[in-house]
Amino acid sequence: MSRILQSAGERRAETHPLTWRLHDDQSPVLLEEYLDTQGYAAVTKALEQHTYESLTEEVKSANLRGRGGAGFSAGFKWSLTMKGEGVPRGYIVCNADEMEPGTFKDRLLMEQQPHLLIEGMILAGIANRAKQGYIFLRGEYHLAAAAIQRALADARADGWLGADVRGSGWDFDIALHTGAGRYICGEETALINSLEGKRANPRAKPPFPGQSGAWGLPTVVNNVETLCNVPGIVNHGADWFQALSGDLSSDGGTKLYGVSGKVNNPGLWELPMGTTGNRILELAGGMRDGLTLKSWLPGGGSTGFLLPEHLELALDFDTIGKTGSRMGTGLLTVVADNQSMVSLTRNLEEFFSRESCGWCTPCRDGLPWSVKLLRALEAGEGEAGDIELLEQMARDLGPGKTFCAHAPGAAMPLASAIHYFRDEFERGITRPKGEAHADPIPVGSV
């Protein structure tokens, strides 16, 4: 069972579109209750009042930006999907592979409110003229799988899925696909390969999935939280969605923000997009055990470290992007003053190294090498030049040098940790350059 979503005040439909229906006991919102609380009203409205173009336009003008981490406009993505008369109908794929270190938001939505996701997927299906949806769920999310299976069956029995949806003459169904591990499955083209029953190596782009995705058909991949925002937009309109974040951000809507690490009250909150890090950390009760905050990751292991002074910034895609980091998933990981940046960076690069799909050289070979260097620094056995070498590696792993964004994701915490905390890395250097080491450090089990 996931932790209770925490309230920063009363949750209402108009202000907390993602979480207002949730129960304090964390039990799932079942079909009947969902229907009683405006559930599937957006599907009815879309079928009666929208064309696929006008539906896409509504989501585009709401400026709903992808909550999977990249912040790409969902409506804009949908406008690029190949569709129309004579084009074969393709797929909506929900990216429910949530494995980004520090991220625990999609699980809550799926375990407790699966119908909201299904409704969002049906709407995405209408807007993109898809014939079938797949929920690509990571294999370890057993509770979410059960909640989704039940919700799919209930929705189908009530006519919201299947042939002739609610007598509209339109057909659309959704199936659950559960994964078998590997972080790389979350990369959208690797995810499509995995869905097809192949090894999860990413695909070259172009063609983009919207042109040729799963089984060669137009395919839209969206994150769970992104899709869960769509019913509210259709019900209340793009202007309402924009207004949710008020003056805080030009990105519309609310965001599931969270905090993990050594804080007093770790958890998850639905707050207006653009809420500051300070406010979120305050809700998390500040640092525990008399610790002081040293650094933080704004949205998962593939985002760059920031300093305490950055907590005053609005947490949205553009503002955090200007710092050189990324908002990513918007779930903060906090680092205390007594925790080593070198060790943490080593842990992160071990993760990226193990999870590399092995397709391209900088990622496959560079990451284990970076781990080896970081381990040496951690053990106080680094040699002069190691830090410069790590910096060079971070550049070589950067955008455009590899097949997918996994390597750039690995480069972000590495480069930023050295940038802000160079002294900690320097303390690990105890040998002049080139001097043979009596006791070579093993590359390890990466």
Next chain:
Amino acid sequence: MTTTATIGTTIASDGFALDPADREMILEERGHYPYPQAACIEALKIVQKRHGHVPDGAIPAIAETLGIRVADVEGVATFYSLIFRQPVGRHVILICDSSSCFLTDYEELRDAFTEHLGIQMGQTTADGRFTLLPVCCLGACDRGPTILIGEDLHGPVTPGEIPRLLEAYA
């Protein structure tokens, strides 16, 4: 020893016979996708559910059932971390080793597990009860450090709790 011929390949099936019920389930899974290859991962999971792991002989058996190449099944079976190609314990303990759990003392917890069970990560206890494996962020970072035993998520787990926690898993 029986052999199964598929397109261009002959692979020993090591006397492995697919359980008829599993075969039925795999064929049903095949119906959920436009192409049979897509049911491959699910097929491996079905076999693993019965046997605890995926024995080598299951690879050609799955290939034959789905009408796809042995190499394609083998390629998939060696890629995914939750497909086990060696026997594992009755209970697989997945310990999250990602950053938030690292910051909430995962390494201490991992060392306590290896010491308590007398095995290293990746190993299985001699009585075949437990296997220890690392796993990516379990999506419960607010409760770090976290572990998954079978289908049960636990967290935060402290080293002192380990003996009592494991009692539930015979």
